Amino acid sequence: MTATEPAPPLFELDHAVVTFRIGSLLAGSRLVAVNDVSLSLAAEKPEIFTLAGESGSGKTTLARVMLGDQAPSGGQVRFQGTPVAEVIRAGGHKAFMAEVQPVFQNPFETFNPLRHVQEYLIDTALNFRVAKNRRQAAEAADAALRTVGLSLEEVQQRYPHELSGGQLQRVSVARALIPKPKVIVADEPVSMVDASLRMEIVNVFKRLRDEEGVTVIYITHDLATAYYISDRIAIMLRGFVVESGPVEEVLDHPAHPYAQLLKESIPEPAPEDKAAWTRQITLGATEAREFNQAGCKFASRCPSVMERCRLTDPPDFPVGNRQVKCYLYDRAEVGDRKP
Numbered sequence: 001m002t003a004t005e006p007a008p009p010l011f012e013l014d015h016a017v018v019t020f021r022i023g024s025l026l027a028g029s030r031l032v033a034v035n036d037v038s039l040s041l042a043a044e045k046p047e048i049f050t051l052a053g054e055s056g057s058g059k060t061t062l063a064r065v066m067l068g069d070q071a072p073s074g075g076q077v078r079f080q081g082t083p084v085a086e087v088i089r090a091g092g093h094k095a096f097m098a099e100v101q102p103v104f105q106n107p108f109e110t111f112n113p114l115r116h117v118q119e120y121l122i123d124t125a126l127n128f129r130v131a132k133n134r135r136q137a138a139e140a141a142d143a144a145l146r147t148v149g150l151s152l153e154e155v156q157q158r159y160p161h162e163l164s165g166g167q168l169q170r171v172s173v174a175r176a177l178i179p180k181p182k183v184i185v186a187d188e189p190v191s192m193v194d195a196s197l198r199m200e201i202v203n204v205f206k207r208l209r210d211e212e213g214v215t216v217i218y219i220t221h222d223l224a225t226a227y228y229i230s231d232r233i234a235i236m237l238r239g240f241v242v243e244s245g246p247v248e249e250v251l252d253h254p255a256h257p258y259a260q261l262l263k264e265s266i267p268e269p270a271p272e273d274k275a276a277w278t279r280q281i282t283l284g285a286t287e288a289r290e291f292n293q294a295g296c297k298f299a300s301r302c303p304s305v306m307e308r309c310r311l312t313d314p315p316d317f318p319v320g321n322r323q324v325k326c327y328l329y330d331r332a333e334v335g336d337r338k339p
Contacts, residue, residue, distance in 0.1 A: 008081030017074035035239035053236035101176035105188040107168035111160040144174040166197030238297035245322030
């Protein structure tokens with residue numbers, strides 16, 4: 001890459017597909033958990049990019065692909081211009097994980113209840129060769145903890161159960177920061193935390209973006225916190241990204257009928273009352289058959305369904321700054337329809 005060439009995207013998904021077989025080899029069926037997903041995260045400017053959707057939408061599978069834990073069945077997933085599988089083959093999984101770190105859903109399952117919390121942080125610093133000895137590892141742990149509003153002194157000689165859920169999740173984030181990653185993939189990081197503590201976690205992610213230059217991929221079914229912290233959002237339904245774009249456009253004025261349905265489940269945004277967006281949102285369950293039905297996965301519930309919606313998957317159509325997977329925005333047939 002020359003000085004005049006732009007840097008490749010930090011992450012790029014190019015028509016990514018993940019397929020699983022359900023049941024026996026002969027009698028089982030195929031489930032497409034991630035279906036033709038294309039996304040790009042720029043290297044130049046860190047952001048909080050949200051993958052949102054109800055349970056079973058495919059967002060966690062997509063996260064596993066980006067973490068290198070799940071190989072795509074089709075398409076490409078590239079990190080800084082190179083397929084993730086090649087990055088791992090060239091430098092090993094540990095080298096890749098130094099750049100892309102996970103934060104998981106339940107902090108109480110992340111840590112062994114019989115080990116002191118600081119040992120995880122010290123081990124991380126030593127394993128990733130951030131430190132040469134325990135003294136340096138303790139210094140690295142303390143620096144990471146201070147980034148999330150804690151200190152080594154506060155967690156020293158304490159077991160996981162002696163910390164609150166919010167404190168322990170911040171320790172999880174601190175551990176992820178020790179290798180100095182470029183990306184954190186946070187999978188439902190506030191769903192197991194009390195409502196009163198959620199904001200302290202999401203505000204940590206905002207500080208990481210603004211002060212540490214870390215890009216955060218935030219995976220959630222909670223559209224309230226997504227609206228509060230995200231720069232861009234992708235709404236997933238049965239493996240597809242049905243709408244993506246700037247978070248204010250997608251959640252204030254959703255274009256896809258499914259995104260409009262989700263909008264009805266959350267409070268109206270009020271600039272003077274951002275706290276209204278911090279309440280937990282639980283989206284309703286849908287039939288598992290939607291994964292295998294032909295055409296748009298929302299067709300059986302859509303009030304604007306057309307016959308072709310039931311036959312073939314819609315492509316992505318540009319709507320303002322967004323991409324919307326819906327035939328309602330096929331201008332070749334319906335004219336200049338506005339969302």
